[in-house]
Amino acid sequence: xxxxxxxxxxxxxxxxxxxxxxxxxxxxxxxxxxxxxxxxxxxxxxxxxxxxxxxxxxxxxxxxxxxxxxxxxxxxxxxxxxxxxxxxxxxxxxxxxxxxxxxxxxxxxxxxxxxxxxxxxxxxxxxxxxxxxxxxxxxxxxxxxxxxxxxxxxxxxxxxxxxx
Amino acid sequence: xxxxxxxxxxxxxxxxxxxxxxxxxxxxxxxxxxxxxxxxxxxxxxxxxxxxxxxxxxxxxxxxxxxxxxxxxxxxxxxxxxxxxxxxxxxxxxxxxxxxxxxxxxxxxxxxxxxxxxxxxxxxxxxxxxxxxxxxxxxxxxxxxxxxxxxxxxxxxxxxxxxxxxxxxxxxxxxxxxxxxxxxxxxxxxxxxxxxxxxxxxxxxxxxxxxxxxxxxxxxxxxxxxxxxxxxxxxxxxxxxxxxxxxxxxxxxxxxxxxxx
Numbered sequence: 001x002x003x004x005x006x007x008x009x010x011x012x013x014x015x016x017x018x019x020x021x022x023x024x025x026x027x028x029x030x031x032x033x034x035x036x037x038x039x040x041x042x043x044x045x046x047x048x049x050x051x052x053x054x055x056x057x058x059x060x061x062x063x064x065x066x067x068x069x070x071x072x073x074x075x076x077x078x079x080x081x082x083x084x085x086x087x088x089x090x091x092x093x094x095x096x097x098x099x100x101x102x103x104x105x106x107x108x109x110x111x112x113x114x115x116x117x118x119x120x121x122x123x124x125x126x127x128x129x130x131x132x133x134x135x136x137x138x139x140x141x142x143x144x145x146x147x148x149x150x151x152x153x154x155x156x157x158x159x160x161x162x163x164x
Numbered sequence: 165x166x167x168x169x170x171x172x173x174x175x176x177x178x179x180x181x182x183x184x185x186x187x188x189x190x191x192x193x194x195x196x197x198x199x200x201x202x203x204x205x206x207x208x209x210x211x212x213x214x215x216x217x218x219x220x221x222x223x224x225x226x227x228x229x230x231x232x233x234x235x236x237x238x239x240x241x242x243x244x245x246x247x248x249x250x251x252x253x254x255x256x257x258x259x260x261x262x263x264x265x266x267x268x269x270x271x272x273x274x275x276x277x278x279x280x281x282x283x284x285x286x287x288x289x290x291x292x293x294x295x296x297x298x299x300x301x302x303x304x305x306x307x308x309x310x311x312x313x314x315x316x317x318x319x320x321x322x323x324x325x326x327x328x329x330x331x332x333x334x335x336x337x338x339x340x341x342x343x344x345x346x347x348x349x350x351x352x353x354x355x356x357x358x359x360x361x362x363x364x365x366x367x368x369x370x371x372x373x374x375x376x377x378x379x380x381x382x383x384x385x386x387x388x389x390x391x392x393x394x395x396x397x398x399x400x401x402x403x404x405x406x407x408x409x410x411x412x413x414x415x416x417x418x419x420x421x422x423x424x425x
Contacts, residue, residue: 001175001178002175002176002178002179002180003178003288003289003290003291003353003357006179006180007291009194010180010194010198010200010291011291012193012194012195013180013182013193013194013195013196013197013198013200013201014180014198014200014201014286014289014291014292014295015291015295016190016193016195017195017197017198017200017201017204017205018204018286018291018292018295018296019295021201021204021205021207021208022204022208022260022264022295022296022299024208025208025211025212025260025263025264026256026257026260028212029208029211029212029215029259029260029263030255030256030257030259030260031256033212033215033216033218033219034215034236034255034256034259034260035255035256036218036219036221037215037218037219037232037233037236038236038237038240038255039221040218040221040222040225040229040233041233041236041237043223044223044225047223
């Protein structure tokens with residue numbers, strides 16, 4: 001087994017060269033190159049994380065803008081609706097006012113007309129009464145030679161007319 | 165190797181041969197540049213070239229950059245899962261450890277024998293795995309005592325131990341703690357050595373079987389060859405798993421030092 005047989009003559013050389021060469025590997029590769037490689041990886045990871053967070057914040061901003069837009073939109077819609085309903089209310093009120101006015105006018109006209117009719121009817125009734133009284137006076141005078149006074153005839157006619 | 169003697173020595177592949185400066189002595193220690201050191205150097209250079217692909221630093225990574233980032237991310241996640249947020253500062257060390265062992269294991273398995281080169285798996289030497297284990301263990305000790313001072317010894321008294329049990333539990337925990345660098349180093353060394361010996365033995369069955377005649381070739385050589393293919397796949401898996409286990413256990417031990425339980 002050369003590892004043991006040659007131990008005495010080679011151990012110094014083995015240890016010396018191992019220390020020299022492993023030292024080179026440690027200082028040049030381990031301390032020199034590895035941190036740079038890991039930096040590259042770290043930089044890349046950082047960039048990816050930054051990009052992701054930027055995308056996330058952009059998305060958040062978009063969401064916020066959309067939310068604000070939605071709120072504004074809703075407010076606008078509400079305002080419009082309020083305007084519409086107000087206009088509707090106003091129109092209705094004015095319509096009602098006008099209708100009431102017209103109705104009142106019609107009512108007064110109706111009342112006037114009815115009054116006129118009533119007046120006419122009363123006049124007509126009075127006319128009929130006097131005519132009927134005259135006629136009754138005349139008829140009684142002719143038929144029964146009874147002289148009825150105008151007043152009597154009139155009251156009789158009134159009685160008959162009240163009985164219908 | 166050793167084909168001219170018609171006898172395959174499965175241990176020969178672990179022999180260390182000086183390539184340069186066989187007599188280079190520093191303070192009485194021979195530090196010759198050996199085939200082992202050469203493969204350490206190759207491993208380091210291949211790892212460095214691999215890492216260059218991760219240095220493009222593009223926002224949208226290509227395949228190579230992606231692969232490098234997967235490995236660093238893997239170690240980063242492992243430390244984060246085992247140690248927590250403070251674990252990040254150990255990423256350079258654990259990453260170097262994991263990749264160095266992984267590349268060493270994989271390069272040692274390359275079938276370069278076909279073109280006449282001999283890959284050398286330095287992770288199959290306990291001098292190497294032992295040093296790596298000691299480095300990991302030293303970090304645990306230094307971090308532990310640095311952060312917690314003598315309170316670090318409470319690591320050896322599990323939470324909720326009854327008072328009379330402490331004199332018994334403490335030495336047991338201490339021994340299990342002290343055994344860690346040995347188990348860490350030996351595990352990798354044994355796994356790599358066993359795998360390579362197995363492949364070498366099986367290949368010697370194939371060669372010797374066919375040398376002994378067609379009958380032996382069909383009876384021994386062919387099944388051994390089929391088995392070798394399977395074992396090669398298994399060895400690739402073991403190469404990755406052992407590197408992972410070494411890194412994982414190191415990070416678990418560091419967790420003990422960082423966060424006393």
